[in-house]
Amino acid sequence: MRDLLSVDDLDRAAIEDLLDLGDDFVEVLGRDVPKVPALRGKTIGLMFYEPSTRTRLSFDRAAKALSADVLTFTVGGSSVSKGESLKDTALTLKAMGPHLMVVRHRATGAPWRVRDWTALPVVNAGDGAHQHPTQALLDLLTLRRHFGKVDGLRVAIVGDIRHSRVARSLAGSLQTMGSSVTLVAPSTLLPIHVESWEVDTAGGIDQVLGEVDVVYLLRIQTERGGGEVFPSVAEYVSRFGLTRRRADLLPADSVVMHPGPMNRGVEIDPQVADGPRALVTHQVSNGIAVRMAVLFRLLTSEVPE
């Protein structure tokens, strides 16, 4: 493995390998000194073209827990405002000597372009509404650590799937792992040509509540609810919000996940978000471990200590 650009590049064995490694790094992160020297002498470049503090912090933490150095480029106060192109920025950052680039950009395909321009290994930290493979891996790690397996899980992904890189990566990798996926959204937020995804769909959360192991909620951009793609936030909640009443109808051992940041009271009831089913904080901590696994796999050929 040279890059991590899309979950489509990962077969089941490759995913299992990264999750195994992720388990090891969860253990590392639980130590008194949560740090290993595995990537000492390596430098990771972080190119973040979107305000995405949590993903950037997670990669930063992962790199440092592996003793790597970090070069960070973010949009705030950078030359982007002066109109420097993505290519020029990538080449400038490359000249500072990183061994790998982590790229987040609002446009589909940006990490592929950076890989082609710099010839460095690249990790996609989210491109447009396309892919966010480390988010999918952290979700799979969270599920596997909770359920002991991913194969056979029934997962409902609820919300703005059309504009979501999280949904695209997660649905694809769940299919690779043998889970069954149902997309739940108003038709204006389901993907165009959803039939080509080979998944089930539902036009209301009530239709899936009784028969899911995982409810995966996506953040709803409330500004889309001004009549642009759904009539109002209240109407969205009435058909798709995970309210307390609905959460009570879930099977006893089912879980609730959310990639954050949450809109409490919109896609998820505040009490459900903080309740016993919610794995949200596990997702965050597992995110560091799985990103350590990815960086480690791309930059070494060793086995971890």
Add this chain to the structure above:
Amino acid sequence: MRYLITGGSVLTESGPEDVDVEFVDGSVTRLEAGIQPDEHQVIDATDSWVGPGFFDLHTHLREPGQEWKEDIASGMAAAIAGGFTSVVAMPNTDPVIDAGHLARQITRHEPIRVIPSGAVTLGQEGTQLAHLDDLWAAGVRLFTDDGYTVADAGLLRRAMEYVAQLGGLVAQHAEDPGLCRNGHMHEGSVSSRLGITGLPAAGEEVIIARDLKLVELTGCRYHIQHASTAATVELIRSAKHAGLPVTAEVTPHHLMLDHREVESMDPVYKMYPPLRTPDDVDALRAALVDGTIDAVGTDHAPHAAFEKDVTFEEAPRGIVGLETAASIVRAAVELDQTSFFERMAIAPGGVLGEAAGPIVVGSSDLVVFDPEAEWTFDRPRSKSANSPWLNQRLKGTVTQVFTRSGLVSTDEEGES
């Protein structure tokens, strides 16, 4: 200079004939078998097709205003390399060609013809009529807001009424702004996977269906630019069946490529209308063969390398097309010599009311095209090289181009 073109299959008024062509002082002087060389420069056209120079209804020359992409001189050089002896320049320059003096500025008669088209609306802003009389007086016959769609049906109706009375035609780049907003590629299974907002096929079709009603209402001649979907083909077919004064063009790339190319996310595959589905490609090919689509139009759209060296969504739209058009059409569609020149030269000229016909004594615009010879597209004459076929081996080679200026094509060494 006296030229003698021998051994070729010449498209004459009675079809392809094995005759020699004498070309002296800018026109064909003799057209008969067995002309003996007499101080002629002899051009051996064995295995080649000789016919009227290609005529492009859809060229972006970028002058004035965007000369880093292309200018009239480099655009004409690219046209000649591709066998074109006339090109219709689109008006989406800076400033927009919406008045007569601007149209006159970009008009050329030599070495090939650059024929200006004019905007339908002032500044292509879609709110007020452009200076249609003034443009007409400057020689403009085709009016289009190409790049944009005249979306306001009431305004388009008035434009059609006005242009019909003048005797011109209105051409439409059909893209419903509501359906296509923020779109970057064909809306379909590929855009769904990539998470890129699409332009649905319906975005083209609803505009054409609506416009055809306005053609009924106004009687204006109407030309569909770069038709790209199977349903558009059906709309054209039924409009022609109903006797409406409608013509249509298709680009070489829409005959050759489909939206699966965009899986690479390479900005070279970004164009509007976007690459559609394989079924659409099949329908377009069939329509060009049976004449439902009258003409090939290149939509030659130069962009500098740095402009395309960005992400797909940020990239400007379009590819260069003049130099590769004949080869790509030849590869995409099975056309005999007569039909090939019909689609590449005669019909497009006819759309503009030009007498672009077979070769006769007196013809000036002439191309020699070897349909089997291979070449490599590695030295673009255009200032821009945004083509999926850059550095590729192509079949079908333009060897000589003649106009009223004489032999205007250049050989491999760049000599005239």
